[in-house]
Amino acid sequence: MTPQIAKTPEAASHKKRLIFSAVVAVLILVLGTVFRPASLRTSLKTESEVTVSQAEIEQIRKIASNTAISFVSGRFAGAAQIVDPYLGVFLGSHMPFVAWKNGMAVSAMPNQPLPAEAFGVTSSGPVNMQPILNSSAFPIAAFKSDQLAVPNIALNWTPTDGASVILATRSSEGKVSFVPGSFIGAEPFSCSGTPLEELRTTVPVSARSIGSVLFDTNGTLLGLVVSCRQSAAIISALDIDGIIKKATSAEATLRARYGIASSPVPQVSKKFFDVDGLLVTNIWKGLPAADAGFLPGDIILSSKKQPIATPADLLQLLQSSSTTSIPIRRFGRRIYLHFPPAKNAKLLDAFGFDYRREEGVTLENLDVRGTLYAAGVRNGDRLLQVDGQAASPALLARLAPSVPHYFTVQIGNRLKGVFVTP
Amino acid sequence: MNQLASLGFILLLALVAGHLVKWVRVPEVTGYILMGVLIGPSVLSLVSGSNLAALGIFSDVALGLILFSIGSIFEVNKFRHIGRDVIRVAVTDAVATFLAMLMVMKFAGQSWQASAIIAAIAIETAAASTLMVIRELNAEGPLTDAITGTIALNNVICLTTFTLVVGLVRYSLSANGTTVAGSTIAYEAVYRFFWQILGSAALGYLVGLLLGAWSEHVHEQGEILILLIGCVLLTVGLALVLHLSTLVASLAVGATAANYSETSRRVFRIQSRTDPPFYAIFFVLAGANLHISLLKTLGIVGIFYFLTRGASKVISIALSARRTSLSPRARSNFPLAMFSHAGLAIGLVLTLERRLPEIAAPITTIVLSSVLIYELIGPLTTKFALLRAGEAQQSLDIQPADLAAEPRES
CATH class of the missing domain: 2.30.42.10 (PDZ domain)
Known part of the structure; x- marks a missing residue:
């Protein structure tokens, strides 16, 4: 404003209008920034916590050396307490099917966030692992130890409501054949096919077979039956290996x-x-x-x-x-x-973390699929012990990559024990 | 060749191209674009792709200056005269082009989502190349004002429609099993809509006030230029950081400065004398980024796009211009000046690849191959229109043949 104009009443009111409109403009920008949708902030929040008592560690260690499997079927919704063989967990009825293999949990509900209770989280709200993996495989140790693990649930599990254990073989080309005499529901059948998503049977398939697990004759988990089309005699099973492959791609x-x-x-x-x-x-x-x-x-x-x-x-x-x-x-x-350079590719690949030497061993580059991350450990937390021994670079260099280890981590002023499966 | 040498090379070649095209009476901007195509990666590769990318900052500055300049059309006294006509033409053009393209694309087998997005992009008329032709011809008059105002509104309408349509499409796709809740997408769409328009206008307004107030205290031409370029860079930079529309924000700076005071309007006069080097770089770079090989991908749907956009613009603008205060000669030439299709359209296609990658690929092919043709013929038809309307002041450029070709008013 020139001083001459500013003296007139019109100029004064013009100046007031300008100030008012500038304030409105600033307000628009501030409000726009404050109410920016979360999806535009590209941030990710995950909260999960695992507390493992010392007594459980030995139990877990024994189990972890096996290939352990468990599953839950939505058809047993109310009783859906089939457990993770490592740690055990009550699963809500939100999760019709889950199977574990080699340290990864595979859910039959892709594109759905896992419910909080699946992680034994005390805080409310779903634990949205979806943005991290965008597939249906999750780190197994994210689950809470409420119930004692069953070493090999397939042996202890009693089929109810039609679901059963189905034996099948899988050729090197991926072709799956059922072992004659295996059962889907109460019907004797034989069938073969590839891929697992569409297996054709010789007899109509009972819808009650949903939830059945497919094992090969060595007892290794192949898949999980997620739908049965009775008229077409087709069953669809989740290809657990395929999903894990995708999740570790x-x-x-x-x-x-x-x-x-x-x-x-x-x-x-x-x-x-x-x-x-x-x-x-x-x-x-x-x-x-x-x-x-x-x-x-x-x-x-x-x-x-x-x-x-x-x-x-x-x-x-x-x-x-x-x-x-x-x-x-x-x-x-x-x-x-x-x-920045990755210093310890071996640790990253096997256990999902790297570290720097600062106040002992400070964790960094945590892999969000890893057990440590799922247990609530974050970059900057201190690693105190591994298997009861004081953590040091020398010890970490010696860690056997194929064996599970127990890590003690300081998170703020809390200590947390996390069992990490390679 | 390093970036500075590339820059010098581009400026000198732009000058050569400008001289060459004058002989054949083609607009300088077409010369710049053709020179860009020639030296760019698709023909001679004299300027590398990485140098092109590094020089992109000059394009941002140039585009900011162009839109700032266009914003002056919203000066209240001027807009009071042309506003009604401009709004009528811009809205009719946008509605007609959108609906025609929507129907044709659906007919050509595209999903309704893709059709709607393509239709929204088709509305755009390139501001930069049209303004350059106006500058080159020193054009002045009712048609020139109407073209400038219509293009400013056209770009805002195009951006608004695109933001709304993409929001709706994302919402409709969310019903088909994406992980994000529909309500989240709806909120995001509404937010983007308001943020892109209101937020950008607010930023532009604030910077425009700063420019207007400060311009009262600077008197030397050099100082005014420093102030102007500083404000334009600030606007473009902040808009990018805040995810606002650089287009709306730069327009708003121009509009605010034009309305602030008589002193602040000096900025526009000084700007027009000093920014040609930026524009030369902008259009040579735009040409170098056009890829002739894309013509092969035009396809039948691309041809539909090209023809539908051209036809709907001609018909809708010709019909709506009848009800304006323009002279018959200006009215008959108005549609020809609205063909250019580039800047914002390319920007929207890029946005689409980020926000809707699942359906972006075919849309990108259809739009970008047509942009190539429109960007070459648009400036030619604009020049033709302004010459025929008699608004070109550059008498040396008007040849006897042009005058003979002018229609006689009855």
Whole structure:
């Protein structure tokens, strides 16, 4: 405002209007920032807690060396207390089918968040593991030890309400054949097929067979029956190995360990914008990719020297043992993001954590699929003991990667024992 | 070649292209774009893809300046004269193009979701290339004002429609088993809508006030330029950080500065004398980012898109312009000036790849291949329209042949 104009009454009222409208504009920006939807903040919150008593550790250790299996069927909703063989858990009726194998839990309800009670969490609200894995496999030790484990539930389990144990064989090509004489419901049958999602039987299949488990003749879990089409004599079973494979793929590892999801840059964009690489589709806060400054929409650029065409390429780059400078394209410009080196790939692969030497052993780069993360341990917490011995780099270097270990972690001013299965 | 050398190279080649196209009476902007195509990765690869990406910051500055300049059309006294006409034409054009494209795309076998998104993008008329032609011809007059105002509104309507349609599509897809609850998606859609329009306008308004108030205290041309570019960069930068629309925010800065005071309007006069280098870089880069090979992917649906957009714009603008105060000569040339199709459309396609990756691929192909054609012919038809309407002040550019071709008013 020029001083001459400001003296007139019109100018004074004009000035008032300007101030008022500027305040309104500021208010709009503040309100917009405050009420920003959570989905636009690309943050992830998971809260789960496991408390394992010392007495249980030995029990767990024995069990963990077996391939243990359990499941729950929605048809037994009220009695749905079939337990995790490691730790045991009461599962609500929200979870019709769950099976465990090799330290991973497989749910028959993909795309659904697991209910809080599945994790034995005392706090309310669902534990949404979905954004982490986007498949139906979950770390098994996230479950709470309320009930004593059953070493091999398949042996102790009594079929009720039609569901049964079905024996089948699986060839190296993946073809599944049922062992003649196995039962689905009360009907004798034989059938074969591939894949597991669509197995054809020779006789009509009772709908009561839903919830049955498919074992091979060695007692290894193959699948879990999730639907039966009686008229077509088709049963659909979850392919547990397939799901676990997916959940441990490079893509899932990137998401779980670094908090980054990616997809190939569409062909037409490659041509139009002359870029090649991977499009970052999501970033989860509190994990290394977010800390390094990645944002959804960035394109991780591929070069002749460092081709980035698949999630496996990116995983390899991020796991490099030297500080990596990653070229990305953001808003049409090329910038570089610095990624700290992974120091202990062995620990990361086997137990889902890395560490730095600071006030003893401080945990970092926790894999969100890992048992430690699921137990509520976070980056920056201190690792005090492993199997009762004081944690040290030398001890961690010696840890046998194929054997379960008991970790004692200091979280704030609490101590927490977590049993970690490789 | 490093980035600075590329930049120098681009500026000098833009100058050469500008001279060359004058001989064939084609707009400079088409020359810049063609030069960009020539030196870009799709033909000679004289400027590498990484250098193009690094120079993108100049495009952001140029686009901010262009939209700031267009925002001046909302100066109250000016808009009072042309506002009713501009709103009538812009709204009719948007509604007609949207509905026609929706029906044609559905007929061509696209899902209704994809059809609606394509239809929303088709509304856009490129602001930058149209304004460049107006600048080049020093065009002034009722048609020029109507074109500028209509394009400003057109871009806002296009952005609004796109935001709404994408929100609806995401909501409809959420019913088909995605993990996110429908209510979350609905909230996000409504939020985006208000944030993109109101939030961006609020940011632009605040920066516009700053520019207006400060411009009263600076008098030298150099200082005014520093103030202007500082404000434009601040707006674009903050809009990117806050996930606001750079388009609406930059328009709002221009509109606020134009209305603040007589002194603040000096900024526009000084701007027009000093920003050509930015624009030259912008259009050469835009050309270098166009890929001729995309024409092969045009396909039958792409041809439908191209024809439907052209036809609906011509018919709707011609019909709605009849009820405006424009002269018959201006009315008959109005539709030709509204063909350009690039900037915002490309930006929206990029947004789509982030927000709806599951259906983005076919839409990207259809839109980007047509953008290629429209971006080349749009400036030509705009120049033709302004010359025929007699609003070009650059008498040297008007050849006897042009004058002979002008329609006689009865």
